[in-house]
Amino acid sequence: MRKITMVQYGCGKMSKYTIRYALEKGVKIVGAFDINPDVIGKDISVLIDSDKPLGVKIKDAKEFDKFLQSHNVDVAIITTTSVFAENYPAYEICAKNGVNAISTCEEAFYAQNSNPKLTKKLDKLAKETGCTICGSGYQDVFWGNLISVIGGATHKIVKIKGKSSYNVEDYGISLAKVHGVGLTKEEFKKEINEPENISDEELKKRINAGKFSPCYMWNVNGWLCSKLGLHVVKQTQKSVPQIAEEEIHSTTLGMTIPKGRCTGLSAVVTTQTKEGITIESECIGKVYGPNDFDCNDWTIEGEPSTRVVVERPSTAELTCASVINRIVEVLVAEPGYTTTDQMPENIYKAHNLDKYIEIVDVDDECGCGHEHCHHHE
Numbered sequence: 001m002r003k004i005t006m007v008q009y010g011c012g013k014m015s016k017y018t019i020r021y022a023l024e025k026g027v028k029i030v031g032a033f034d035i036n037p038d039v040i041g042k043d044i045s046v047l048i049d050s051d052k053p054l055g056v057k058i059k060d061a062k063e064f065d066k067f068l069q070s071h072n073v074d075v076a077i078i079t080t081t082s083v084f085a086e087n088y089p090a091y092e093i094c095a096k097n098g099v100n101a102i103s104t105c106e107e108a109f110y111a112q113n114s115n116p117k118l119t120k121k122l123d124k125l126a127k128e129t130g131c132t133i134c135g136s137g138y139q140d141v142f143w144g145n146l147i148s149v150i151g152g153a154t155h156k157i158v159k160i161k162g163k164s165s166y167n168v169e170d171y172g173i174s175l176a177k178v179h180g181v182g183l184t185k186e187e188f189k190k191e192i193n194e195p196e197n198i199s200d201e202e203l204k205k206r207i208n209a210g211k212f213s214p215c216y217m218w219n220v221n222g223w224l225c226s227k228l229g230l231h232v233v234k235q236t237q238k239s240v241p242q243i244a245e246e247e248i249h250s251t252t253l254g255m256t257i258p259k260g261r262c263t264g265l266s267a268v269v270t271t272q273t274k275e276g277i278t279i280e281s282e283c284i285g286k287v288y289g290p291n292d293f294d295c296n297d298w299t300i301e302g303e304p305s306t307r308v309v310v311e312r313p314s315t316a317e318l319t320c321a322s323v324i325n326r327i328v329e330v331l332v333a334e335p336g337y338t339t340t341d342q343m344p345e346n347i348y349k350a351h352n353l354d355k356y357i358e359i360v361d362v363d364d365e366c367g368c369g370h371e372h373c374h375h376h377e
Helices: 015-024 044-048 061-070 084-096 116-129 138-151 173-178 185-196 200-209 216-228 315-325 327-332
Strands: 005-009 028-034 058-060 075-078 100-103 132-135 156-167 232-243 248-250 255-257 262-273 278-286 295-303 306-311 357-360 372-375
Touching: 005 015, 005 061, 015 028, 015 044, 015 075, 015 315, 028 044, 028 061, 058 061, 061 084, 075 084, 075 327, 084 100, 084 116, 084 132, 100 327, 116 132, 116 200, 132 327, 138 156, 138 216, 138 295, 138 306, 138 315, 156 216, 185 232, 185 262, 216 232, 216 262, 216 278, 315 327, 327 357
Parallel strands: 005 028, 005 075, 028 058, 075 100, 100 132, 156 278
Antiparallel strands: 156 295, 232 262, 248 255, 262 278, 295 306, 357 372
16 A cells, blocks of 8 residues: 555645645645746745745646656646636546546536536546546535535425635636626626527537536536436526726736726526426625625525525635545546546545555556555445
8 A cells, every 4th residue: 555646737826725735634746737937847845835845846737748657646636727628638638647637627527518528528538548537626515515415404405596705816817817807897798798698509509519618606506416316407607797896906817906897707507407496506706805705605495495604614725625635536436527426425534545545556456557446444
């Protein structure tokens, strides 16, 4: 038995937590990659504000494929953008090399309902090499498993209604841009609203062609339906700009947003199911003012009705802890693009992660070309 080995792909804000959390759970970091010349060549200790070098220097992302070909890596943690297609090259490299991967990409949480073309391609490749690719993070627990567990205490569900807010400043420039931060109302309408105003037929065409841009709850609703055994009849999304009532500064974008411009957006996804259950979920992502704070608010309407509100969650930290705790389940999951609705609930790991799993090297078992992971009894 040996330590779980991991590479970090994307060395921005989120890696500050994923790297430290992984190290503190006994995971061995063997590589790190980024496209930012300001961090390439530096020891990963700078990412976690440590004065003690850890002996792993950040490499150019162009070297990712070559590195995986020549190193023994169990799992890659991918913390880059929020769009599945933009992350696909990294997923494909992992799948091609038989390396398991967990992404914080929100669309990757359940991209089957937003980009089926690429998910099928990735699923096929990962199955061929015997690895698992998935998305996890804050939504895995607070928008997914939390709701399905409450459903387990409900006799009859009529409607699931959820709302969650987060500060786009905590997640980097890519996320801020897809939220329309800094746009005028007219620009928001053209870039974000107009692509949403299409017929059901056109929506299906865009989804099948991989040209649809889902908000985060689009994939969450798909995940919930899969987890609860519901069949989607129709699903729609609508984005509403959040407007600055006064001038506000964005550190992430390095700009001051004038009064009247967008600080972010509210996106509402409504899902109708064959079973008669409606899911209406809303996510609000914007640049926070002094009185704003994160909130997660979900209600299951039915018999009985239940509401759960989590105020001021540490969303970025919870995202990263969810991802690191997920490593165990991912290493023993079915090969392919296997989303977490097909895995056990994400639970707290009190010990080093290698205590929950045994990695048997190739030469010790059947010589098939892959490692074998087993849960400890």
